[in-house]
Amino acid sequence: MREGGFYFLTGPSGAGKTSLLKLLYLAQRPSRGxxxxxxxxxxxxxxxxLPGFRRRIGVVFQDFRLVPHLSAHDNVALPLRVAGVQDRDxxxxxxxxxAWVGLGHRATARPATLSGGEQQRVAIARAVIxxxxxxxxxxxxxxxxxxxxxxxxxxxxxxxxxxxxxxVATHDLHLISSIGRSEMLRLDRGELLDPTGxxxxxxxxxxxxxxxx
Amino acid sequence: MKTGVRRFATADAxxxxxxxxxxxxxxxxxxxxxxxLLAAAAGFGLGSAARSLSADVGNRATVQIxxxxxxxxDAEARDAVALLQHQPGVEGVRRIGxxxxxxxxxxxxxxxxxxxxxxxxxxxxxxLTPAAYSQLDRLRAAVETVAPSARVDDNGQWLAPLGRLMxxxxxxxxxxxxxMIAATAATVVLAARAALDTHRxxxxxxxxxxxxxVQVARLFQRRIALDAAFGGGVGLVAAAAVLLLIGSxxxxxxxxxLGSAEIPAAAWLLLVALPVFGILLATLVARAAILRALGRMx
Numbered sequence: 001m002r003e004g005g006f007y008f009l010t011g012p013s014g015a016g017k018t019s020l021l022k023l024l025y026l027a028q029r030p031s032r033g034x035x036x037x038x039x040x041x042x043x044x045x046x047x048x049x050l051p052g053f054r055r056r057i058g059v060v061f062q063d064f065r066l067v068p069h070l071s072a073h074d075n076v077a078l079p080l081r082v083a084g085v086q087d088r089d090x091x092x093x094x095x096x097x098x099a100w101v102g103l104g105h106r107a108t109a110r111p112a113t114l115s116g117g118e119q120q121r122v123a124i125a126r127a128v129i130x131x132x133x134x135x136x137x138x139x140x141x142x143x144x145x146x147x148x149x150x151x152x153x154x155x156x157x158x159x160x161x162x163x164x165x166x167x168v169a170t171h172d173l174h175l176i177s178s179i180g181r182s183e184m185l186r187l188d189r190g191e192l193l194d195p196t197g198x199x200x201x202x203x204x205x206x207x208x209x210x211x212x213x
Numbered sequence: 214m215k216t217g218v219r220r221f222a223t224a225d226a227x228x229x230x231x232x233x234x235x236x237x238x239x240x241x242x243x244x245x246x247x248x249x250l251l252a253a254a255a256g257f258g259l260g261s262a263a264r265s266l267s268a269d270v271g272n273r274a275t276v277q278i279x280x281x282x283x284x285x286x287d288a289e290a291r292d293a294v295a296l297l298q299h300q301p302g303v304e305g306v307r308r309i310g311x312x313x314x315x316x317x318x319x320x321x322x323x324x325x326x327x328x329x330x331x332x333x334x335x336x337x338x339x340x341l342t343p344a345a346y347s348q349l350d351r352l353r354a355a356v357e358t359v360a361p362s363a364r365v366d367d368n369g370q371w372l373a374p375l376g377r378l379m380x381x382x383x384x385x386x387x388x389x390x391x392x393m394i395a396a397t398a399a400t401v402v403l404a405a406r407a408a409l410d411t412h413r414x415x416x417x418x419x420x421x422x423x424x425x426x427v428q429v430a431r432l433f434q435r436r437i438a439l440d441a442a443f444g445g446g447v448g449l450v451a452a453a454a455v456l457l458l459i460g461s462x463x464x465x466x467x468x469x470x471l472g473s474a475e476i477p478a479a480a481w482l483l484l485v486a487l488p489v490f491g492i493l494l495a496t497l498v499a500r501a502a503i504l505r506a507l508g509r510m511x
Contacts, residue, residue: 025421026511027417027421027511047511048425050511051420051423051425052423054420054421056423065414065417067415067418078418078422079423082419082424082428083423
């Protein structure tokens with residue numbers, strides 16, 4: 001994957017999409033092999049260096065993983081607080097991000113009182129608020145209506161244009177076609193089906209020789 | 214980075230739900246602190262009593278003139294006093310007068326006085342330097358040259374078993390304090406581990422957002438320090454109330470031996486410092502246990 005790219009990860013259930021994402025956002029480390037992230041080998045990296053790397057990655061978990069006793073506002077503010085941003089400096093960005101995902105009026109609500117779609121939007125706001133260099137999202141639009149899905153993808157697109165590398169695992173082919181410059185990585189049973197990248201844009205590229213050449 | 218860690222710890226102290234970590238933990242710590250303080254106070258009291266006993270009867274001997282003839286008894290007593298006053302290592306000589314002797318024997322002989330018919334020995338208290346006390350036989354031999362019916366009693370020999378018992382109880386109190394400290398530390402470790410298990414999901418999220426182990430540990434150690442502060446305060450107040458009550462009851466008894474078991478002012482300061490030490494210990498133990506557990510997570 002190149003820096004600044006927009007990637008969709010597809011494949012049938014059990015293909016290994018979530019496992020690959022976990023390796024990317026450093027929730028798991030492989031027992032063998034090589035993973036280079038931000039030009040460094042993260043497999044052999046000492047544990048104490050991981051927090052610094054993790055702060056450069058935004059994650060939208062499939063199960064949201066919101067902190068249950070924190071409000072939507074505090075959940076979104078969490079990455080900034082971890083990074084040491086002071087309360088007075090995080091108030092504006094958090095409010096703005098909540099408004100962007102359509103939850104400005106639900107800032108004080110706790111996750112248990114939010115619908116699945118609202119929780120997902122809080123999770124997305126939390127993942128992008130710190131302007132990560134890498135955004136990893138596991139089925140980020142699975143619980144939202146098509147209009148909101150489009151809006152959220154727009155947000156990802158905007159971040160990508162600012163330089164964030166985006167990796168989204170999804171089954172939704174409509175989603176894939178909505179970002180023109182995106183690339184598609186297909187996984188099956190733990191293996192990349194198109195390792196050379198020749199077929200990364202099948203829906204938009206005319207087949208070679210389709211005009212009889 | 215350090216500023217960030219501090220901000221995180223203070224601004225996001227609410228990250229752990231209020232009350233969850235608290236539960237019975239502060240009360241358990243309060244009970245342990247209460248018992249530790251009582252054991253420590255008993256140790257200080259016994260030490261004070263042992264010192265007092267040693268000062269009162271240690272290095273002291275009593276010379277008894279057991280002559281039946283009152284005139285000869287009186288003469289021997291005078292000679293013995295005169296000799297003792299000039300012996301090396303003798304710091305004080307006091308013959309117990311008839312009136313004081315009558316008071317001492319009143320519980321057995323009644324308040325009618327000694328009368329002349331009862332051959333009560335003449336008694337002389339002798340205070341000695343430690344060096345002279347260790348050579349009591351020489352003093353005994355010297356006294357017998359002027360008072361053949363004299364008997365020199367070593368007071369310490371009668372009270373030594375009581376002194377040894379007090380010392381043993383004092384060490385027992387020290388051992389109890391150490392055991393209570395160890396038990397408190399073990400309780401804190403168990404509480405810290407339980408808290409980590411309870412909040413494992415939150416910790417994982419924090420880790421994945423880039424929180425360091427120290428940031429996460431501070432959230433827990435802060436809560437445990439608050440629990441320990443509460444427990445220490447309650448334990449101290451309860452122990453102080455019990456000790457003051459016992460003190461007033463002992464004072465009412467009027468017993469010299471029990472009264473000597475008072476807690477010195479410096480020891481009170483140490484007793485007050487014990488909860489502070491407990492808070493520090495709990496915080497440090499919690500921090501170590503949590504960092505160790507977090508180190509095993511990814």
